[in-house]
Amino acid sequence: MLSAAEWDAIQLSLRIALSAVGWILLPGIAVAWLLARREFPGKALLDGVVHLPLVLPPVVIGYLLLVSMGRRGVIGQWLYDVAGIALPFTWQGAAVASGVMAFPLFVRAVRLSLEAVDPKLEAAAYTLGASRWRIFLTVTLPLSLPGLVTGTMLAFARALSEFGATITFASNIPGETRTLPLALYSLIQTPGQEAAAARLCVISVIIAMISLVASEWLARNARRRMSERDGKGAAA
Amino acid sequence: MKTPDLASGTSLAIDVKKRLGRFALDADISLPAQGVSALFGASGSGKTSLLRLIAGLDRPDAGRIALGERTLANVENKTFVPPNRRRIGVVFQEPRLFPHYRVRKNLAYGMPASARPRFDTVVGLLGIKPLLERMPGTLSGGEAQRVSIGRALLTDPELLLMDEPLSGLDGARKRELLQFIRRLVDEINIPVVYVSHDPAEITAIADHLTVLENGRILASDTLENVLLRVDLTEQLGGFDAASTLSARVTGHDADYGLTELAVDGERRLSVPLYDAPVGTRLRIRIPARDVALAVKPPEGTSYRNRLAARIEALIPLPGDNTALEAVLSLGDQRLRARLTRKSRDDMALAEGQSVTALIRSVAFDTRWHRD
Numbered sequence: 322m323l324s325a326a327e328w329d330a331i332q333l334s335l336r337i338a339l340s341a342v343g344w345i346l347l348p349g350i351a352v353a354w355l356l357a358r359r360e361f362p363g364k365a366l367l368d369g370v371v372h373l374p375l376v377l378p379p380v381v382i383g384y385l386l387l388v389s390m391g392r393r394g395v396i397g398q399w400l401y402d403v404a405g406i407a408l409p410f411t412w413q414g415a416a417v418a419s420g421v422m423a424f425p426l427f428v429r430a431v432r433l434s435l436e437a438v439d440p441k442l443e444a445a446a447y448t449l450g451a452s453r454w455r456i457f458l459t460v461t462l463p464l465s466l467p468g469l470v471t472g473t474m475l476a477f478a479r480a481l482s483e484f485g486a487t488i489t490f491a492s493n494i495p496g497e498t499r500t501l502p503l504a505l506y507s508l509i510q511t512p513g514q515e516a517a518a519a520r521l522c523v524i525s526v527i528i529a530m531i532s533l534v535a536s537e538w539l540a541r542n543a544r545r546r547m548s549e550r551d552g553k554g555a556a557a
Numbered sequence: 558m559k560t561p562d563l564a565s566g567t568s569l570a571i572d573v574k575k576r577l578g579r580f581a582l583d584a585d586i587s588l589p590a591q592g593v594s595a596l597f598g599a600s601g602s603g604k605t606s607l608l609r610l611i612a613g614l615d616r617p618d619a620g621r622i623a624l625g626e627r628t629l630a631n632v633e634n635k636t637f638v639p640p641n642r643r644r645i646g647v648v649f650q651e652p653r654l655f656p657h658y659r660v661r662k663n664l665a666y667g668m669p670a671s672a673r674p675r676f677d678t679v680v681g682l683l684g685i686k687p688l689l690e691r692m693p694g695t696l697s698g699g700e701a702q703r704v705s706i707g708r709a710l711l712t713d714p715e716l717l718l719m720d721e722p723l724s725g726l727d728g729a730r731k732r733e734l735l736q737f738i739r740r741l742v743d744e745i746n747i748p749v750v751y752v753s754h755d756p757a758e759i760t761a762i763a764d765h766l767t768v769l770e771n772g773r774i775l776a777s778d779t780l781e782n783v784l785l786r787v788d789l790t791e792q793l794g795g796f797d798a799a800s801t802l803s804a805r806v807t808g809h810d811a812d813y814g815l816t817e818l819a820v821d822g823e824r825r826l827s828v829p830l831y832d833a834p835v836g837t838r839l840r841i842r843i844p845a846r847d848v849a850l851a852v853k854p855p856e857g858t859s860y861r862n863r864l865a866a867r868i869e870a871l872i873p874l875p876g877d878n879t880a881l882e883a884v885l886s887l888g889d890q891r892l893r894a895r896l897t898r899k900s901r902d903d904m905a906l907a908e909g910q911s912v913t914a915l916i917r918s919v920a921f922d923t924r925w926h927r928d
Contacts, residue, residue: 445653447640448612449667450712459666463657 323524324517329496330504331524334481337412337500341420341480342473345427349472353431354457358440374486375425383489386418390490414491415498419480427476434468435461467543474536481528501525569594569716569750573610573620573630582606582772590625590716592764593742593749595780597756598792603772604752608720611750612647613640624716646709648719652701654693660704661689667712676711682744683707683737699730703737710745717749723758735761756795760842768792785893787872787882798845798882800893806837821888824864828919845882847917848894852904854913862916866892868908871901885914 323331355361356368374382390397390408400406408414438461446456462469484502491498493507501521508518569588574581582603588594596604609615611622613629621631624645629638640647654663664685668676680686683703693701702722709717719738723731739762742749753759759766760780767777770792776783781801784793804818809830816831818839826841833839854863866885873881881901885892892914896906906912 441649441651441653442655444614444640445647445649446655446666448614448643448645448647449708450641450644450669451667452641460655 326495326504327521327524330499330501330521331528333412333496333498334500334502334528337415337419337487337498338477338480338483340413340416341423341483342427342476344416345420345424345476346473349424349427349476350431350462350469353428353435354461356428357432357435371428372425374422379422379483379485380489382421383418383486386414386421386486386490390414390417409490410492410494410498412491412497415483415487415500416480418486418490419483420476422483422486423476423479426479427472430468430472430475431465434465434471437468438464467540470539470543471536474532474539478529478532478536481532501528568625569611569748570621570623571607571611573607573617573622575606575610575615575617577606580606580772582610584769584772584774585620586767586774586777588748588750588767588777589765590748591746593739593751593762594765594767595759595763596750596752596767596769597754597759598769599754601771602769604754604769605720606772607769608647608718608750608752611716612645612718613638613643644713644715646712646714646717648702648706648709648717648722650721650724652693652696652698652705654696654701654705654708656693658693659689660685660691660693660696663693663704664689664708664711666708669713672711672713675713679707679710679745682741698725699734702726702734706738706741710741710747714747717747718752719749720752721754723753723755731758738762756793756797760796760799781891785884785891787874790875798893798895799842800845800848800891802841802843802887802890802892804839804841806831806833806835806839808835820864820890824887826862826864826916826919828862841919843892843916843919845893845895848885848892849915849917850883850885850894850896850900850904850906851913851915852906852910855915858915860915860917862919864892864914864916866912866914868906868910868912871906871908885912887914 352367352371356364356371387409388394390400392398392401392407392409397408400408406413408417442460442464443456446460451459482502483500484506487498487500488503493499493503499507501524505518505521505525508514508521568590571587572585574583580601580603584603584607596607598604606615610617610630616637617630617632619632621633622629628636629643630636655666658666664676664680680689683706685700685703685707688696688700688704693704696704702725706722723734726734735758738749741747751759751762763780765778766780766783768775768783768789775792776786776789783789784796784799786793802820804820804826806816807819807825808817809815810817811830814830815827816829818826818828818841820826828841849860864887866887868883869886869891870884871881872884878898880895880897883894883896883906885894894914
């Protein structure tokens with residue numbers, strides 16, 4: 322039903338998007354927590370930098386990644402010398418690019434839900450003998466679960482649809498960095514491939530719909546678990 | 558009774574300064590390591606700020622806090638024990654239960670292994686056994702506050718802080734929970750610092766009273782002694798001027814519906830039948846307005862309770878020049894009486910004089926059912 326090239330693109334897209342979400346999870350929660358709960362010099366700057374991918378053209382982000390993480394870039398050279406890792410023109414590089422683009426969306430969602438957690442509960446846990454770390458894991462994080470789910474799904478969707486930063490930083494290599502959007506772009510550029518392009522388009526729509534429904538279901542589930550508790554209280 | 562229990566070295570010594578915006582707290586007090594110590598004052602007087610400093614939720618700008626031998630905070634040598642290592646339980650104004658945990662898990666949240674054997678006792682004492690598997694969102698205000706008291710107790714604290722824990726509850730629930738708290742104090746024998754702006758709550762529960770105003774300590778002594786401070790009439794306006802006496806049940810008269818009490822070897826009271834075994838020690842409250850004085854023992858009066866007394870002091874009430882208060886000594890206990898200036902002049906009362914105190918009503922302090 323699907324051609325080998327199509328399968329490649331689908332698998333690659335999912336792998337890259339999942340990896341992207343995977344690596345931004347911890348730093349994203351950390352940054353969201355800093356922005357939601359801490360006052361420190363340079364907070365506005367951090368806030369601005371985190372949001373850059375949202376307001377800059379993706380190509381600019383791709384270019385900045387190339388400059389910093391390319392073989393000659395400061396970080397890229399270090400990575401290559403120390404760990405032997407080269408990011409440009411690899412699927413890992415594509416995951417980095419998609420992750421950077423998804424980062425602000427994730428941080429925004431998590432930050433909002435962290436801010437909604439009542440600091441009074443955290444203070445109560447503190448007086449009950451819990452360390453800061455235990456408070457975070459047992460009170461703050463569980464109570465911001467709905468935002469965490471939403472943020473993860475948003476980030477996944479954003480990573481799946483990434484185009485500009487990926488093609489700039491990781492290029493468009495079949496089987497390595499040619500994700501669905503890139504494959505579709507290539508087909509559109511090739512005369513006589515209109516039917517294949519249309520097929521990829523339909524596939525993209527189906528994947529988007531599936532993840533949208535899944536995210537709705539997860540978020541509703543998380544919300545319902547919370548409101549059930551409150552709802553019972555109101556009834557009693 | 559007068560000074561906090563310094564001998565055992567476990568009193569709570571506080572000498573702190575803290576500035577919060579335009580408000581400045583400057584407190585130097587020592588609270589006993591026994592019973593209930595109330596912090597009383599209008600809102601904005603600094604009682605909650607003081608409580609937060611004791612809990613470690615805020616840092617003092619200067620000074621130190623020590624619980625017995627243990628320094629909790631000392632700004633000078635930069636000692637600061639964070640709240641999670643102070644072994645001080647806090648019950649807040651709102652229950653602050655974790656909404657995502659069942660009652661049982663809320664109770665166990667801060668419970669060390671050493672407190673596990675007490676779980677059932679505390680649960681039983683607070684009457685929350687039927688609630689264990691419920692989610693906090695399904696509890697009523699009184700139930701939730703009881704769970705939060707249990708949760709704090711089960712951390713095995715050396716001190717329990719309560720910040721107006723009854724403010725969200727209605728009258729009946731309030732009385733019920735007050736009794737719970739008093740029972741806890743007596744049965745678990747844990748010192749409590751109790752913040753409140755409600756005189757009724759404080760008279761019902763406190764042994765020691767600290768009065769705050771604008772961030773300063775006006776008085777800090779036993780409840781009886783502070784309530785005797787006529788110079789604080791304005792601040793203590795909400796308290797009924799009353800004295801507290803200790804007495805022992807010596808007998809019951811079922812026919813007349815009376816209970817006989819002995820205040821000491823020679824002074825007796827008879828009060829409406831009170832269901833307590835002979836020998837029980839009680840604390841009774843006598844409103845100053847319900848005490849009349851007679852120069853010599855009167856004949857043919859319906860006042861059944863007459864106590865021989867000596868006038869220790871006659872104190873004018875600030876802001877009211879028609880009345881004054883007499884502090885009477887009954888052996889080693891004290892009794893307050895309100896009288897008009899005219900009565901004093903007509904009867905020619907003077908300090909040192911022997912009189913008879915006529916008592917119209919006696920209220921019981923249900924919190925003292927020891928022995």
